[in-house]
Structure formats: structure tokens, C-alpha cells
Amino acid sequence: xxxxxxxxxxxxxxxxxxxxxxxxxxxxxxxxxxxxxxxxxxxxxxxxxxxxxxxxxxxxxxxxxxxxxxxxxxxxxxxxxxxxxxxxxxxxxxxxxxxxxxxxxxxxxxxxxxxxxxxxxxxxxxxxxxxxxxxxxxxxxxxxxxxxxxxxxxxxxxxxxxxxxxxxxxxxxxxxxxxxxxxxxxxxxxxxxxxxxxxxxxxxxxxxxxxxxxxxxxxxxxxxxxxxxxxxxxxxxxxxxxxxxxxxxxxxxxxxxxxxxxxxxxxxxxxxxxxxxxx
Amino acid sequence: xxxxxxxxxxxxxxxxxxxxxxxxxxxxxxxxxxxxxxxxxxxxxxxxxxxxxxxxxxxxxxxxxxxxxxxxxxxxxxxxxxxxxxxxxxxxxxxxxxxxxxxxxxxxxxxxxxxxxxxxxxxxxxxxxxxxxxxxxxxxxxxxxxxxxxxxxxxxxxxxxxxxxxxxxxxxxxxxxxxxxxxxxx
Numbered sequence: 397x398x399x400x401x402x403x404x405x406x407x408x409x410x411x412x413x414x415x416x417x418x419x420x421x422x423x424x425x426x427x428x429x430x431x432x433x434x435x436x437x438x439x440x441x442x443x444x445x446x447x448x449x450x451x452x453x454x455x456x457x458x459x460x461x462x463x464x465x466x467x468x469x470x471x472x473x474x475x476x477x478x479x480x481x482x483x484x485x486x487x488x489x490x491x492x493x494x495x496x497x498x499x500x501x502x503x504x505x506x507x508x509x510x511x512x513x514x515x516x517x518x519x520x521x522x523x524x525x526x527x528x529x530x531x532x533x534x535x536x537x538x539x540x541x542x543x544x545x546x547x548x549x550x551x552x553x554x555x556x557x558x559x560x561x562x563x564x565x566x567x568x569x570x571x572x573x574x575x576x577x578x579x580x581x582x583x584x585x586x587x588x589x590x591x592x593x594x595x596x597x598x599x600x601x602x603x604x605x606x607x608x609x610x611x612x613x614x615x616x617x618x619x620x621x622x623x624x625x626x627x628x629x630x631x632x633x634x635x636x637x638x639x640x641x642x643x644x645x646x647x648x649x650x651x652x653x654x655x656x657x658x659x660x661x662x663x664x665x666x667x668x669x670x671x672x673x674x675x
Numbered sequence: 676x677x678x679x680x681x682x683x684x685x686x687x688x689x690x691x692x693x694x695x696x697x698x699x700x701x702x703x704x705x706x707x708x709x710x711x712x713x714x715x716x717x718x719x720x721x722x723x724x725x726x727x728x729x730x731x732x733x734x735x736x737x738x739x740x741x742x743x744x745x746x747x748x749x750x751x752x753x754x755x756x757x758x759x760x761x762x763x764x765x766x767x768x769x770x771x772x773x774x775x776x777x778x779x780x781x782x783x784x785x786x787x788x789x790x791x792x793x794x795x796x797x798x799x800x801x802x803x804x805x806x807x808x809x810x811x812x813x814x815x816x817x818x819x820x821x822x823x824x825x826x827x828x829x830x831x832x833x834x835x836x837x838x839x840x841x842x843x844x845x846x847x848x849x850x851x852x853x854x855x856x857x858x859x860x861x
Contacts, residue, residue: 637853
């Protein structure tokens with residue numbers, strides 16, 4: 397057993413939520429630059445240049461890329477040989493969020509669903525925990541804005557819908573989302589599992605480096621097909637018209653029930669933020 | 676930006692009438708912020724026959740919930756939030772004289788019709804360009820609903836605030852126009 401004190405987790409989470417919100421990943425910047433080369437619309441190119449400038453300002457001044465600094469979502473892979481001392485894992489993550497959102501001047505965006513009263517510290521975080529082999533604790537912070545999260549959809553297709561049904565649904569969902577989720581977007585797609593597993597797959601797909609194809613050739617082909625069809629809709633950056641609505645489509649799949657073909661779409665705005673720490 | 680139109684907020688009918696979908700504008704003057712829960716409170720106040728916390732006549736409402744200001748700054752990052760969530764309330768505020776809305780994303784057909792009727796224009800700022808947009812905000816004061824935190828109503832003095840006209844008072848929609856221009860026919 398390897399012991400990790402909860403204070404270490406608090407400090408790591410605090411650092412990650414601040415860093416994720418200030419420093420846009422190189423993968424996203426590269427995707428903007430690639431988009432600039434292929435974007436047909438001058439307005440679309442101007443938008444992409446503005447987003448590159450915005451990311452530079454956020455990094456230089458260490459201020460949030462976007463005012464919506466997100467619901468704090470964490471993917472945690474905990475080695476079975478790790479023992480956490482001190483506070484509970486979930487409490488340590490919440491404390492890191494509390495400190496990071498306060499000291500980092502990040503917006504607190506979490507409220508009661510009925511009264512709409514703000515919790516005041518951006519907690520509770522969403523923690524997706526997986527037990528794995530080894531003695532490491534791997535935490536990925538993936539703060540997610542509400543505007544793009546609102547465009548998420550889950551559908552339980554019938555197996556007869558097949559790949560065509562999947563492609564049609566994802567493309568239609570993007571068309572309906574239009575300018576709402578701050579395009580250019582990254583489209584996370586989950587296929588299979590149960591309903592809740594499918595939604596997690598779609599979110600997890602967003603963690604991949606932007607534009608890195610799936611290691612499964614069948615899924616990589618599906619990603620390429622959907623990306624082409626989505627961008628052919630003509631919506632472009634910010635939905636103002638153009639050829640770069642999506643920077644990438646990422647698909648993850650999982651076996652499903654013989655009766656089902658679950659499909660989840662989780663769209664991420666261009667401020668695709670994540671930081672990872674292995675403790 | 677080419678052909679940028681300079682406008683001053685608050686707006687009047689003559690200024691609104693000159694704006695067309697696709698126009699790039701630079702806004703200078705005073706605007707007010709309101710988003711989800713603030714809109715509900717504004718409309719609840721109207722329903723109760725109470726006065727609004729500020730005179731809506733001619734105002735431009737910016738759909739934003741800024742991040743907190745770092746020491747020495749007037750505001751944190753402050754880009755637009757998605758506008759359709761305010762669709763349920765927009766016409767009520769137009770009836771009270773609202774002349775402009777700044778947000779991002781598509782509006783409901785009913786709102787677009789109301790904009791024609793009440794002579795109100797809808798602008799989009801670049802969603803997610805929040806660190807950059809903050810530079811055009813020169814002064815900020817919370818004037819109502821302080822308890823809502825990021826959703827409180829703020830009075831903002833802006834200079835050269837960049838936006839684009841999405842819906843004008845003639846029924847044009849830049850999102851439809853842009854999409855039609857670049858759509859690859861199937």
C-alpha cells in the first residue's frame with residue numbers, strides 16, 4: 397500500500413483548476429491554426445485569430461480564457477494499492493475546487509436546481525472514479541462550461557439504426573446546437589454501454605488531444621466521416637458561416653445490451669480545458 | 676474590422692434602424708448586464724407592478740456573468756452567455772424600452788418577431804473570447820441583485836466593445852445567412 401495524504405490531493409486539484417482555466421492546451425491552439433488554413437470564410441478566420449489572441453491574453457495575465465470557468469468535473473483513476481490518508485477523496489477534491497476557484501478568481505457557477513441559490517464556492521465537484529491497477533492516483537480536471545454542456549443529448553437508438561443512425565443523429569445534434577455552444581467545438585461521442593455509461597464515454601472522449609484520431613481504425617473512420625459532414629453544414633466559427641464548426645469529433649465505444657444502441661453527444665466549446673496530475 | 680459602425684449606448688430608434696444583420700459594430704457607452712435569474716427577477720418585478728432597478732428605456736442588455744476581478748482590475752473575464760435562455764423574458768423587457776441585447780447563439784422566432792415590433796436589435800460578441808472582451812469594459816458597478824453573485828445586475832461603461840449584428844429589425848438573421856453561404860449542398 398502506498399499512502400497519499402489528502403492535502404496533496406487538495407493542492408493538486410487547486411493547481412489544476414486554475415491552470416486549466418488560464419492556459420489553453422497547445423492541442424487546441426494547433427487546432428485553431430489548422431482551422432485558419434482551411435477556413436473559407438474571412439469572418440471565420442477573424443474569429444479564429446481572435447480566439448488565439450484571447451488564449452494568449454489569458455495565459456499572459458493568468459485570467460480565465462472564458463468567464464464560464466465551468467462545473468468542476470474530475471476523472472480519477474485510483475490505483476488499488478493506494479491508500480488515502482486524512483480526508484475523504486471526494487472531500488479533498490471539493491476542498492481543492494473551493495480553494496482554486498476562490499484564490500484563482502474563477503467564477504462560481506454552481507447553484508441549487510430549484511432555488512437557483514449559488515453554493516458560493518463552485519462545489520460540489522463531479523467525480524468519476526475508476527479503480528485501476530498500481531499505486532498511482534491519476535486525476536484529470538475537466539472544467540466544463542454550461543453553454544456547451546446544455547447541448548448534450550443521449551438517445552437510445554435501436555440496433556437496426558446502425559452506423560448511419562449514429563452519424564445522422566450526431567450531425568443533426570450539431571446543426572440544432574448551431575451557434576449556442578461557442579463553435580469551433582469538439583464533439584465528444586459515446587457509443588454503447590448503458591445510458592449513464594454512454595454519457596460518461598462521450599465526456600471522456602473530450603479528454604483526448606484535440607484531433608488525435610481513435611486508435612481503433614473503425615472509430616477513426618467514423619470520426620472523420622462525422623467531422624466532414626458537420627463542417628459541410630456551413631455553420632463555421634461562432635455559427636457566423638464557414639467551414640470550421642468542429643475542430644474534431646472524438647468517439648469512444650463500449651459493449652452494450654443486445655437490445656440497445658446507446659448514443660451520447662457531449663459538445664465542448666473551443667475552451668476545451670483539461671489538466672492531468674499523477675500522484 | 677472592415678466597415679465597422681460606431682454606436683453609442685443607450686440606443687434610440689434611429690440608431691437601431693440603421694443596423695443590418697452582418698454589421699460589425701463598436702459599442703461605447705453604458706450597458707447593463709443580466710442573465711438567467713436576473714431576468715426572472717426583472718420580469719417578476721414587472722408582474723408585481725414594481726419598478727425595475729434601472730430605467731430600461733434605450734438600454735442594451737449584455738447577457739454575461741463575469742468572473743471575479745483580480746486586484747487592480749475592474750472586472751474578470753466577461754464574454755457572452757448563450758442567449759436562448761433569455762428568450763422567455765426578452766419581449767417583456769422590449770415592452771419597457773430595451774433596444775439591444777448582446778449574447779451569443781440563436782433566438783426564438785417569437786423573439787425575432789418581437790424585435791421587429793419593438794425595434795430592438797440582437798448583437799453577438801465572440802463566445803469564449805472573454806479575456807479579450809474584458810479589456811473593453813472600463814467601469815463596473817453592481818446595481819441590483821447582489822446576492823446572485825455572477826448573476827447580479829451590473830452597470831458597465833464600455834469603450835469600443837466589439838460585436839456583430841445577428842438579428843436586425845427587418846427580420847434578417849446572420850446565422851441563417853452565413854450558414855446558407857457556406858453550406859455544402861448534399
